[in-house]
Amino acid sequence: MNLLFPAYLAGLLALALPWLLHRFSDQRPQELSFPSKRFLEPTAPPVSRTRKLKYRVLLALRVLSLLLLCMLFAQPWIASQGSSGSQRMHHLVVIDQSLSMRAGDRWDMALEQARDIIDEIPEPDTMELIGFERTVHRLADDSESVAAVTQALSAMQPGYAAADYGTLMQHLDSLAADAEVPVRLWLISDEQKSAMPAQLNALYAPRIAQMTARSVVSGLQRNVHLRAAASSRDGVNVQLSAQLLSSVSVPHGENAGSATGTDAQAVTVQVSSADQLLAEQQTTLVPGELKSLVFDQLILPPSSNPQLQVSLREADALSVDNRVDVVVRTDNPMPVTLLHSERAVSANAAVFLATAMETDSLARVDIMEGNAERVPPDTQHLVTGRDLQTNLGIDVLNFVDRGSNALVFRSDRTGQPESPSLQGSEMGAVDESHALSLGDMDWAGARFFEVAPLALFSGDRVLLQTSEQQPILVERATARGRLMILNDRLDGEGSNLPLQPAFVTLMQSILRYFDANTALPDQVVVGSRFVLPANVQVLDPAGQPLLSLDASARSGAIELDEPGMYSIVGVRGEHSLRVVLDAEEADLTLVEADQMGRWQARHSVAASGQTAPDGSTVDSERQAATSPLLAQGPNPSGVALWYFILPLLLLFLLLESGFANRRLDVRRDGS
Amino acid sequence: MVASVMPMDVANRLLKPEVLARLGSLDLVARTVVDGVTTGLHRSPHFGFSQEFAEYRAYNEGDDLRYVDWNVYARTDRTYIKRFQGETNTAVTLLLDASASMGYGTPVTKMRQALHLVASLAYMTRKQHDALGLAIFDETVRQYLAPSARPDALVRTLARLERCEAGAGTDIIEALGSLRASMTRRGLVIVVSDLYADADELLKALQPLAHHGQDLAVFHVLDQQEIEPSMARISALRDLETDDTVIVDPGFLQNAYRTKFSAHCESVQQACRRIGADYTQVMSSEPLDAALQGFLRFRERRGR
Numbered sequence: 001m002n003l004l005f006p007a008y009l010a011g012l013l014a015l016a017l018p019w020l021l022h023r024f025s026d027q028r029p030q031e032l033s034f035p036s037k038r039f040l041e042p043t044a045p046p047v048s049r050t051r052k053l054k055y056r057v058l059l060a061l062r063v064l065s066l067l068l069l070c071m072l073f074a075q076p077w078i079a080s081q082g083s084s085g086s087q088r089m090h091h092l093v094v095i096d097q098s099l100s101m102r103a104g105d106r107w108d109m110a111l112e113q114a115r116d117i118i119d120e121i122p123e124p125d126t127m128e129l130i131g132f133e134r135t136v137h138r139l140a141d142d143s144e145s146v147a148a149v150t151q152a153l154s155a156m157q158p159g160y161a162a163a164d165y166g167t168l169m170q171h172l173d174s175l176a177a178d179a180e181v182p183v184r185l186w187l188i189s190d191e192q193k194s195a196m197p198a199q200l201n202a203l204y205a206p207r208i209a210q211m212t213a214r215s216v217v218s219g220l221q222r223n224v225h226l227r228a229a230a231s232s233r234d235g236v237n238v239q240l241s242a243q244l245l246s247s248v249s250v251p252h253g254e255n256a257g258s259a260t261g262t263d264a265q266a267v268t269v270q271v272s273s274a275d276q277l278l279a280e281q282q283t284t285l286v287p288g289e290l291k292s293l294v295f296d297q298l299i300l301p302p303s304s305n306p307q308l309q310v311s312l313r314e315a316d317a318l319s320v321d322n323r324v325d326v327v328v329r330t331d332n333p334m335p336v337t338l339l340h341s342e343r344a345v346s347a348n349a350a351v352f353l354a355t356a357m358e359t360d361s362l363a364r365v366d367i368m369e370g371n372a373e374r375v376p377p378d379t380q381h382l383v384t385g386r387d388l389q390t391n392l393g394i395d396v397l398n399f400v401d402r403g404s405n406a407l408v409f410r411s412d413r414t415g416q417p418e419s420p421s422l423q424g425s426e427m428g429a430v431d432e433s434h435a436l437s438l439g440d441m442d443w444a445g446a447r448f449f450e451v452a453p454l455a456l457f458s459g460d461r462v463l464l465q466t467s468e469q470q471p472i473l474v475e476r477a478t479a480r481g482r483l484m485i486l487n488d489r490l491d492g493e494g495s496n497l498p499l500q501p502a503f504v505t506l507m508q509s510i511l512r513y514f515d516a517n518t519a520l521p522d523q524v525v526v527g528s529r530f531v532l533p534a535n536v537q538v539l540d541p542a543g544q545p546l547l548s549l550d551a552s553a554r555s556g557a558i559e560l561d562e563p564g565m566y567s568i569v570g571v572r573g574e575h576s577l578r579v580v581l582d583a584e585e586a587d588l589t590l591v592e593a594d595q596m597g598r599w600q601a602r603h604s605v606a607a608s609g610q611t612a613p614d615g616s617t618v619d620s621e622r623q624a625a626t627s628p629l630l631a632q633g634p635n636p637s638g639v640a641l642w643y644f645i646l647p648l649l650l651l652f653l654l655l656e657s658g659f660a661n662r663r664l665d666v667r668r669d670g671s
Numbered sequence: 672m673v674a675s676v677m678p679m680d681v682a683n684r685l686l687k688p689e690v691l692a693r694l695g696s697l698d699l700v701a702r703t704v705v706d707g708v709t710t711g712l713h714r715s716p717h718f719g720f721s722q723e724f725a726e727y728r729a730y731n732e733g734d735d736l737r738y739v740d741w742n743v744y745a746r747t748d749r750t751y752i753k754r755f756q757g758e759t760n761t762a763v764t765l766l767l768d769a770s771a772s773m774g775y776g777t778p779v780t781k782m783r784q785a786l787h788l789v790a791s792l793a794y795m796t797r798k799q800h801d802a803l804g805l806a807i808f809d810e811t812v813r814q815y816l817a818p819s820a821r822p823d824a825l826v827r828t829l830a831r832l833e834r835c836e837a838g839a840g841t842d843i844i845e846a847l848g849s850l851r852a853s854m855t856r857r858g859l860v861i862v863v864s865d866l867y868a869d870a871d872e873l874l875k876a877l878q879p880l881a882h883h884g885q886d887l888a889v890f891h892v893l894d895q896q897e898i899e900p901s902m903a904r905i906s907a908l909r910d911l912e913t914d915d916t917v918i919v920d921p922g923f924l925q926n927a928y929r930t931k932f933s934a935h936c937e938s939v940q941q942a943c944r945r946i947g948a949d950y951t952q953v954m955s956s957e958p959l960d961a962a963l964q965g966f967l968r969f970r971e972r973r974g975r
């Protein structure tokens with residue numbers, strides 16, 4: 001029998017507690033008043049002996065309960081008879097290809113160790129080469145020849161994405177489920193702490209019979225991860241903030257507390273533009289520290305490309321994250337076109353709309369005449385008045401189908417009631433679940449005196465309606481862009497809606513809702529997916545197009561696997577997209593040795609029967625710390641004993657409670 | 672009168688010992704108990720025939736027609752009942768055991784239950800215009816009021832009872848012996864005690880009273896826990912009267928003790944029967960109505 005957490009056996013010291021209680025507890029009988037001793041007789045000695053015997057049974061129950069409790073925590077298990085060292089196995093040689101493997105000589109060591117493992121695998125066994133970072137790549141197996149595996153190994157390169165051990169272990173578990181022989185896992189990685197969950201037990205793959213982890217970290221390695229952002233109000237004066245995250249990896253077995261592992265490191269941050277140094281700051285960092293530096297007196301040199309380069313002067317183990325390109329963000333108001341296409345539109349409406357949208361410089365409203373086809377291509381938001389009795393106009397629908405957004409309000413006076421209500425209707429139902437947050441606006445003062453009927457289509461979502469159930473604001477379902485219909489002339493006569501404070505909030509909320517639909521991100525983490533609009537091309541940092549002609553015509557998700565400054569070019573111009581490295585992946589801190597040992601030991605039920613190939617960096621102590629955790633599924637290599645211990649413990653606790661209540665007159669409810 | 676309009680179920684509820692204990696005033700307790708017990712009796716047990724006229728009273732349904740004064744009816748055309756003072760010849764002496772053992776019991780102590788009983792008997796006695804006397808004793812006689820038919824006899828008796836608490840040890844034999852000389856007038860002697868005495872000696876103590884012509888009634892006040900103790904573990908039981916402690920086993924209390932105590936009660940009952948005394952057990956947890964109704968029947972049998 002093996003124990004997963006033998007340290008919990010220290011809890012057996014608690015066995016002294018019941019013994020002490022039974023030995024030294026106050027055994028004097030309780031004293032009670034009684035009317036007269038006339039008919040009483042003193043207790044005879046045999047009664048006392050009986051009482052002691054009963055106490056011993058209770059003591060035994062308590063001791064056994066504590067013993068089982070400690071065993072439950074220690075999690076014993078026994079190896080099944082089927083697993084033996086001479087059995088034929090399938091070997092999975094898994095190599096970490098994440099960004100951190102680029103640090104120092106880790107990748108070279110990984111390849112060397114993989115070759116050693118492949119050479120040591122005995123003849124009848126089979127093997128498969130697998131690489132992983134965010135996803136898992138099955139590269140080659142020896143169904144053809146070992147040389148094919150070796151060749152695939154030589155072609156492997158480290159990536160830029162972060163490692164995902166959860167996905168890896170799930171994938172390997174499913175591979176092991178399909179295997180006909182026991183599976184042994186060889187994991188070659190840098191044992192990066194930030195890539196693993198807090199509890200490595202969560203990475204348990206029950207179908208893997210044995211696991212051996214190989215660390216590729218040799219010698220102390222430092223890294224400082226750099227990230228930066230810059231903004232400018234006027235396009236000239238720039239404020240740039242840089243964040244520095246320091247980490248260090250100390251191989252297991254070396255003294256982590258030595259001066260080399262924890263002392264401060266001097267770091268110099270340089271800001272430049274087109275190879276011209278603009279500013280420089282120096283600071284010191286200790287491992288694990290996150291420090292921010294601010295450059296607030298930068299002048300952007302005149303250039304059509306507002307970019308800055310931020311870099312570290314000192315070299316470290318991972319050089320790829322020592323330099324970032326930063327696009328200077330300018331806080332420009334979003335362009336909105338207010339289109340005059342019908343004469344019936346009130347002049348008041350343009351004033352009300354422009355005032356509301358330009359509040360707080362949220363938007364810049366350009367008023368123009370004509371139809372929507374004349375709107376400049378970089379305009380993504382259109383506001384126009386139309387005759388809602390007939391149709392919205394094909395030009396507006398085409399504009400929306402390009403992925404843009406339009407707000408259409410009523411311009412016609414037809415269909416109005418003959419005698420408008422002097423009192424008016426109040427605002428009725430409000431769709432509070434919509435992203436416009438209409439429930440947060442104050443509609444108490446809004447009155448609608450002339451509300452013309454509006455023909456609704458299937459798929460229309462009524463967001464606002466009067467108390468007489470006349471729709472006021474409707475979102476119409478479209479293929480790509482967003483289309484909103486405001487059933488009001490906005491002249492201040494048919495309703496007082498444009499005069500209400502809520503009107504400003506409503507217009508700004510609609511604009512932000514529109515902008516969220518069409519805005520492209522400024523920055524994404526390498527490897528993450530984001531949705532591209534249609535009719536755009538993506539250029540990599542070298543200026544080469546990434547999408548085929550067909551792919552660029554359709555909208556869809558894209559993943560960018562390399563860091564750098566990309567460009568998204570479309571009809572609305574060019575948009576810079578910065579793909580940055582994952583800061584957590586750049587943290588080189590190693591996971592604790594005992595955690596790593598327990599994780600692999602859980603799979604290593606037959607470790608004692610196996611001979612590890614030479615060059616192993618795994619501590620022998622890890623092999624000794626064997627045991628499975630509470631198995632969530634079937635475990636072909638070991639049987640967890642908690643199934644038997646838990647009901648036994650419950651039974652003993654029940655018996656103890658019964659004995660105590662019956663014999664000692666103990667009331668557990670506190671009475 | 673409150674109890675005359677009180678429904679029976681309410682009266683019975685009020686007669687529970689724990690309810691009575693909360694009333695506080697013994698006077699109120701006595702009225703509540705007695706009126707609850709006597710409500711609904713067809714024939715009034717209060718007044719009987721005697722040569723000595725007491726008063727006239729309007730005829731009520733249920734009154735004995737023998738006592739209608741037909742002369743008055745002939746003169747006034749109204750029906751009156753003649754009332755006599757025959758019962759005032761009876762002197763009722765209440766002997767209350769106030770020893771320490773009476774301080775035992777739950778939900779009320781035997782002492783509290785005995786006080787309720789004695790107060791009720793006193794109230795009942797005065798309602799019938801009998802002379803009322805009281806003796807409170809433990810090892811000796813602590814209080815003694817000679818039987819008196821004066822109007823304030825009940826007030827004086829209740830005042831003594833209000834101040835009475837369970838005291839020292841008990842010696843009922845010695846107490847009865849010293850009271851014997853004081854009780855020269857024939858009448859009714861009512862003993863309220865837990866009777867922790869030898870049955871034979873109790874017989875010897877009561878016998879002279881019976882021979883002297885006294886009618887004897889014994890109320891044996893008991894608590895359920897002293898009849899059937901239910902200790903679950905070995906306990907040290909401290910005698911309330913002597914303060915001595917005896918360690919006893921639950922097994923003994925469940926078997927031998929109960930047999931002994933039951934035999935004691937039986938022997939006391941037999942002793943009472945031998946001298947013609949009426950014996951009634953009163954439990955501290957049970958209402959008093961059964962005991963009082965038994966007492967009324969006893970008086971009717973004796974014609975007093």
